[in-house]
Amino acid sequence: MSNTSLNETHFDDDHFRDECGVFGVLDHPEAANLTYLGLYALQHRGQESTGIISTDGTNFNNHRGMGLVSDVYQKEDIVKLEGRIAIGHVRYSTAGDLGLRNCQPFMYQYAHGGIAMCHNGNIVNAEALRKGLEKDGSIFQSTSDTEVIIHLLAKSSGNSTRERLTDAVKQLEGGFSVLLMTETRLFGARDPNGIRPLVLGKLDGSWVMASETCAFDLVGADFVRDVEAGELVVVDPDGTLRSYFPFEKPAIKFCVFEYVYFARPDSTLEGVNVYQARHNIGVELAKESYVDADMVIPVPDSGVPPAMGFALEAGIPFQMGLIRNHYVGRTFIEPKQSIRNFGVKLKLNPNRDMIAGKRVILVDDSIVRGTTSRKIVEMVRAAGATEIHMRISSPPTKHSCFYGINTPTSEELMANQMNLDEMCKAIGADSLAFVSNEGLFKAVGKPRELHCDACFSGDYPVPVNEKRSPQLSLLRYYDKRPS
Structure with a gap:
């Protein structure tokens, strides 16, 4: 391969991917600018594309693009997004995705006026809903679940937007925030x-909504509360907030992996501070799988809080033995000759002088396919570590997620195909241990019954067909339709 060719790679493709983050504000003179800043804070939830739509009460204005928030928006773009209401979105694309046409928010004019919508999550019955809508004459311009919701809303006979949105969401199955x-x-x-x-949240008397509280911190908003499971909130022009519960039996099953990996550590979700939860997981992990060593090293960044908790509980020094390059983009010039573990080395580098001759405990958040873990262990071994003990701050990931996380099939998940000893041997570690389910929920401080842990247990709160990914199924259905 030529050393001048540009190639796009995903060094992190051995991690789960949360596909979206959302932010919205009503009745603020800087609505678009606040949304831009909110999306900046939510960038970790999606780095493929972003969009903002605003309204001045009559016209809708939008700006969307592929890439990071810092790259897509310039000052002149935000100035053009006039109005006191705005919503914004960041996302990861799924396999087979067609880029900009799936970039949210979406904006439509229909019989009752203009609407703009974005969402985080995945609708497991999207393919069936889409087939029915197309059979009735609906025309789609994207492969996104969001557009399915919009068409359901447009077809509703409800007398108000709230009634039409209620009709739409009641037909959805899956995990979503809209x-x-x-x-x-x-x-x-x-x-x-x-x-x-x-x-x-609230800012200067204006209501704001976001995927995480860290977005409120950046814009200076005060956190008010979580939107409840199954709740529909409506903010009127005068700032009145009305709450409705359209679902018959809402029951909280919050994604526990938000605490393990997805959310930013400075966020608080469902009353739990994410950093504290991760730190506590490390404490429980040390209690369950202590091993004598010279240092505890995190795999940055999500491994840092649990590694600190592990080190504290175990009484072993915490060291930043892996240094992360924070300036790695998605495109790079590949070397002409092969460099072992090139993709991981581009992001992480072991501190040889610190590691050489030492027994090391490596703490990471998860093992998905196992490829990245193996490469990291190889790098640390090559740096001179005499022992490498891998500790994982989540239970073994054995099942795919169908509620808004872009994951491999179960057959691709290492823990689904191997036992603990086989996994340890495959990644080249001297020992391997995961936090137990009991330890995880003790660390979170809330019972398992209030969470979705299907990726660990296979206990899906919304029935799914695990043999196929609903994301890929919808994309393949779309691409195979006759022209």
Whole structure:
């Protein structure tokens, strides 16, 4: 391969990917700018594309693009997003995705006026809903679940936007948080199990909504509360917030992996501080799988809090033995000759002088396919470590997620195909241990019954066909339709 060719790679493709983050604000003179800043804070939830739509009460204005928030928006773009209401979105694309046409929010004019919508999550019955809508004459311009929701809303016979949105979300199965705006109102809805997060805040008397509280911290908003499982909130032009519960039996099943990996550590979700939960997981991990060593080293960044907790409980020094390059982009010039573990080395580098001759405990958040773990162990071994003990701050990931996380099939998950000893041998570690389910929920401080842990247990709160990914199924259905 030529050393001048540009090649795009995913060094982190051995981690789960949360596909979206959302932010919205009503009745603020800097609505678009606040949304831009909110998306900046939520960038970790999606780095493929981003969009903002605003309204001045009559016209909708939008700016969307592929890439990071810092790259897509310039000052002149934000200035053009006039109005006191705005919603925004960041996302990861799924396999087979067609880029900009799936970039949210989406904006439509229909019989009752203008609407804009974005959402975080995945609708497991999207393919069936889409087939029915197309059979009735609906035309789609994307492969996104969001557009399915919009068509359901447009077809509703409800007398108000709230009634039409209620009709739409009641037909959905899966995990989702939805933001919708009209020329005058802002709406937020959460699935009846509350799998995906959505929080409410206030800034200068204006209501704001976001996927995580860290977005409120950046813009200076005060956190008010989480949107409840199965709740639909409506913010009127005068700032009145109305709450509805359209689902018959809402029951919280919040995604526990938000605490392990997805959410930023400075966020608080469902009353739990993410950093503290991760630190506590490390404490429980040390209690369950102590091993004598010279240092505890995190795999940055999500491994840092649990590694600190592990080190504290075990009485072993915490060291930043792996240094992360924070300036790695998605495109690079590949070397002409092969460099072993090139993709991982581009992001992480072991501190040889610190590691050489030492017994090391490596703490990471998860093992998915196992490829990255193996490469990291090889790097640390090559740096001179005499022993490498891998500790994982989540239980073994044996099952795919179908509620908004872009994951491999179960057959690709190492823990689904191997036992603990086989996994340890495959990644080349001297020992391997995962935190137990009991330890995980003790660390979180809330019972398992209030969470979705299907990726560990296979206990799906919303029935799914695990033999196929609903994301890929919908994409393949779309691409195979006759022209």
